[in-house]
Amino acid sequence: MRLMVAFIGILTTGLLAADVSAQDPPSFAGTWTQIVDPDAPAAAGPGAEMFGLGASATITQDDASLTIQRSTQFGQTTSVYNLDGSSRTNTVTIQDFSIPLASVTAWDAGKLNIQTTIDFQGTMVETSLSLSLDADGNLAAESTTPGFQGGGPTTTRTSYKKG
Secondary structure: HHHHHHHHHHHHHHHHHHHHHHHOOOOOEEEEEEEOOOOOOOOOOOHHHHHOOOOOEEEEEOOOOEEEEEEOOOEEEEEEEEEEOOOOEEEEEEOOEEEEEEEEEEOOOOEEEEEEEEEEEOOEEOOOOOOOOOOOOOOOEEEEEEEOOOOOOOEEEEEEEEO
């Protein structure tokens, strides 16, 4: 009898572990609007808006890709990211210059990490954007941009409400 109880315990533990590891990644699909914190410091650096989500963003997502549409100081921007970790190049046009943005993604539990390499006419720059859902279902976006004009990297954390 003890052997049977032990076997059922091991089997149940294995099934629960398999269920947890097989969970689908979260869906970030929807239209998201920034939750403004009046006590938060203003986003710093020229990349804070361009490489984050801005004041609002519309995200579509399927098993293969995630698409983010947002307005920036340079106009409407659409970026598509492959969710299988393979590289995807998007292009941003600023003052008649086309700038390639090569991005790869990686899931870390419920967080999607997007690493982007930007080729500014031969100068390579790295940025990152991490997306996750908080306990209230709000979108948490963390954007890190390199230091400009001698400054260190800047990380901006912003929350968004769906709808």
